[in-house]
Amino acid sequence: MTAFGKLVRTTAFRLTLVYLLLFALFAASLLGYFAWNTRRLITEQITTTVNAETGEISDIYGRRGLHGLVLTIENRALRPGANLYLVTTPTGQAVAGNVGALAPGVMATTGWSETAYRRLDEQDDTDHRALVRVTELPSGFRLLIGRDLEERRRLFGIVAQAAQWSVLIVVVLGLGGGVFVARRVLRRIDAMTGTTQRIMAGDLSGRLPVGRSGDELDRLAENLNAMLERIEALMMGLKEVSDNIAHDLKTPLTRLRNRAEEALAKSGNEAEYRTALERTIEESDGLIRTFNALLMIARAESGQARDNMDDFDAADVAQGIQELYEPLAEDDGMSLHVKTVPAPLHGNRELISQALANLVENAIKYGKPVAVAQPLGADAVAGGDARAILIEARRDGDQVLLSVSDHGPGIPPSDRKHAVERFVRLEASRTQPGSGLGLSLASAVATLHGGELRLGDAHPGLQATLAIPALPGAGDRLAAQTPDVPQKAA
Amino acid sequence: MRLLIIEDDRESADYLVKAFREVGYVADLASDGEEGLALADSGDYDVLVIDRMLPKRDGLSLIGTLREKGNRTPALILSALGQVDDRIKGLRAGGDDYLPKPYAFAELLARVEVLSRRHGGPAEETTYRVGDLELDRLSHRVARGKDELTLQPREFRLLEYLMKHAGQVVTRTMLLENVWDYHFDPQTNVIDVHISRLRSKIDKGFERPLLHTIRGAGYMIRDGIR
Numbered sequence: 012m013t014a015f016g017k018l019v020r021t022t023a024f025r026l027t028l029v030y031l032l033l034f035a036l037f038a039a040s041l042l043g044y045f046a047w048n049t050r051r052l053i054t055e056q057i058t059t060t061v062n063a064e065t066g067e068i069s070d071i072y073g074r075r076g077l078h079g080l081v082l083t084i085e086n087r088a089l090r091p092g093a094n095l096y097l098v099t100t101p102t103g104q105a106v107a108g109n110v111g112a113l114a115p116g117v118m119a120t121t122g123w124s125e126t127a128y129r130r131l132d133e134q135d136d137t138d139h140r141a142l143v144r145v146t147e148l149p150s151g152f153r154l155l156i157g158r159d160l161e162e163r164r165r166l167f168g169i170v171a172q173a174a175q176w177s178v179l180i181v182v183v184l185g186l187g188g189g190v191f192v193a194r195r196v197l198r199r200i201d202a203m204t205g206t207t208q209r210i211m212a213g214d215l216s217g218r219l220p221v222g223r224s225g226d227e228l229d230r231l232a233e234n235l236n237a238m239l240e241r242i243e244a245l246m247m248g249l250k251e252v253s254d255n256i257a258h259d260l261k262t263p264l265t266r267l268r269n270r271a272e273e274a275l276a277k278s279g280n281e282a283e284y285r286t287a288l289e290r291t292i293e294e295s296d297g298l299i300r301t302f303n304a305l306l307m308i309a310r311a312e313s314g315q316a317r318d319n320m321d322d323f324d325a326a327d328v329a330q331g332i333q334e335l336y337e338p339l340a341e342d343d344g345m346s347l348h349v350k351t352v353p354a355p356l357h358g359n360r361e362l363i364s365q366a367l368a369n370l371v372e373n374a375i376k377y378g379k380p381v382a383v384a385q386p387l388g389a390d391a392v393a394g395g396d397a398r399a400i401l402i403e404a405r406r407d408g409d410q411v412l413l414s415v416s417d418h419g420p421g422i423p424p425s426d427r428k429h430a431v432e433r434f435v436r437l438e439a440s441r442t443q444p445g446s447g448l449g450l451s452l453a454s455a456v457a458t459l460h461g462g463e464l465r466l467g468d469a470h471p472g473l474q475a476t477l478a479i480p481a482l483p484g485a486g487d488r489l490a491a492q493t494p495d496v497p498q499k500a501a
Numbered sequence: 502m503r504l505l506i507i508e509d510d511r512e513s514a515d516y517l518v519k520a521f522r523e524v525g526y527v528a529d530l531a532s533d534g535e536e537g538l539a540l541a542d543s544g545d546y547d548v549l550v551i552d553r554m555l556p557k558r559d560g561l562s563l564i565g566t567l568r569e570k571g572n573r574t575p576a577l578i579l580s581a582l583g584q585v586d587d588r589i590k591g592l593r594a595g596g597d598d599y600l601p602k603p604y605a606f607a608e609l610l611a612r613v614e615v616l617s618r619r620h621g622g623p624a625e626e627t628t629y630r631v632g633d634l635e636l637d638r639l640s641h642r643v644a645r646g647k648d649e650l651t652l653q654p655r656e657f658r659l660l661e662y663l664m665k666h667a668g669q670v671v672t673r674t675m676l677l678e679n680v681w682d683y684h685f686d687p688q689t690n691v692i693d694v695h696i697s698r699l700r701s702k703i704d705k706g707f708e709r710p711l712l713h714t715i716r717g718a719g720y721m722i723r724d725g726i727r
Contacts, residue, residue, distance in 0.1 A: 292605070292717065299603055300686055307685075319589060334655055335681055338694040365685040372689055 027189025101151035378417025507537030534558025607718035632724035
């Protein structure tokens, strides 16, 4: 497309054209109205004067006869810029006046007419036009009084010219303005298009130029930039995830393959084959679990699990999970407690249970107190309590908080955001088995329910909290009925 | 026991037929939804194993049609869609159990056995007995020989489920689903710990253990060697 074609096609230019047409029409009709009215006004003026003079002169004729009439006419005809006068005999011969020639037949009919004429004192042959009134005098003589129309014609001409000019000016200014605006818009759109093309070509870091005027294009650019920001973050996340998947799935796959190979090459008896195969199955079960967790996260993040939500009490979930994990914790030398108040919410019970289970599993795995002597405060939880994990379900304003606190090393504030990401296993936990997906899943579940996963400090230790919007209405009643006396349910 | 496997993937189908025949089942095979429906409707099967995604007619619609016709043969749905919602959809459509792919054959076998028992088995008893272990479902009393055993409520339900399926393999996921009503996959051996606690209560100090671990599959309660 040529530059001109592009310009003509812009919305700004097309709008300008429409407005141009409208304004030109408006100017033309305004001037037309003005011209027509002026013409009418002048005609009226002529008619009035001519009528008055006709009456006056008829009067003179009546009083002073033909002689008086001729005298008056001759007299008046000599005045500069005078009207047109002509008196003829009943047979049509001129008696007095300043009119030299007339269009034929004008004198024959009485009343108003527009005619071409020439004055007596005029040398040139050009015809002028006049508006005349012919009256028959009582004796059969005819009297013509008229007025030259040059004035009217000139005035009309002026108006017509003004109309032409104004339309021309409107058109020129309008077109110029249109081109100016369209080019301005086009330049900015072209800049945006250029950037988007660069972005489409793969450079996701590109951003649209934003001006300082804060106009609609700037706001559009700002919004598009925000969108790009989000897309870039998602892409980065995706890339990171696929890198992590590659690493975290390839490693066990490689191990799997190596073991099979080794068994094939070295094993001599059935028992050895059996062991190798059993380990293979174990390893693939781990892989399947990782896959399932990934799918579950993807599902929670895409919001598909919203179909399966109902109302339930978070306290029941907390107690159920405590009951399920308590023996496991005890086997690991920890203790698992639960403290709940009724906290109804609307959600996917299964997913919330799993999220809480993940937090508890993490607490059991990583929440053991650090052996090194700790500064003050550690004493308070020393002894049996230091190995206690607490599951809490409570309401805080319009949120339900499901938290798991341990007295382990915790997560430093700077690492907390990072810890929620997929496959992230903080330095301290590298040596422990696990997929590194537990916190991501818990976070995805919280997000699905319109809440969030908060990692905080349990002084010492980690407090992981699922904060989920409470069920509106029902919770207030329940909370009011149950004063702040925690129920010890374990 | 007669089994109908409706699965379109040739290799998995052959594997299943072979594996079920090895444990002494009669297994027929249908490779698409229409054929499966015709066979299931005419044949007298104890359990149907149905892949969810099938050519010509999908697994859920197949079960729905069977149930509309009044056919109550227990159906187990196999599916690559392993999520909770899919599971619920499958069970709502009339399926009796749902197993996400990939699965262990031991798991499938255990579930099929439970389903076949449920179908033709006797009415629910109020007292279960395995050897000298006795569980009264009404009074919640558990005794081994002359000794009264004190169980936590959840331990009672665990034992109840195991004894209901005495002589059958019960997998960890089956326990988690039926005793705890959770359908997720814990990353830890949480069920094993519950079992070992239960075991310490019912088997400790007795000469003959009743609660056995079946390697690679799960657990079984039984008296002596079958």
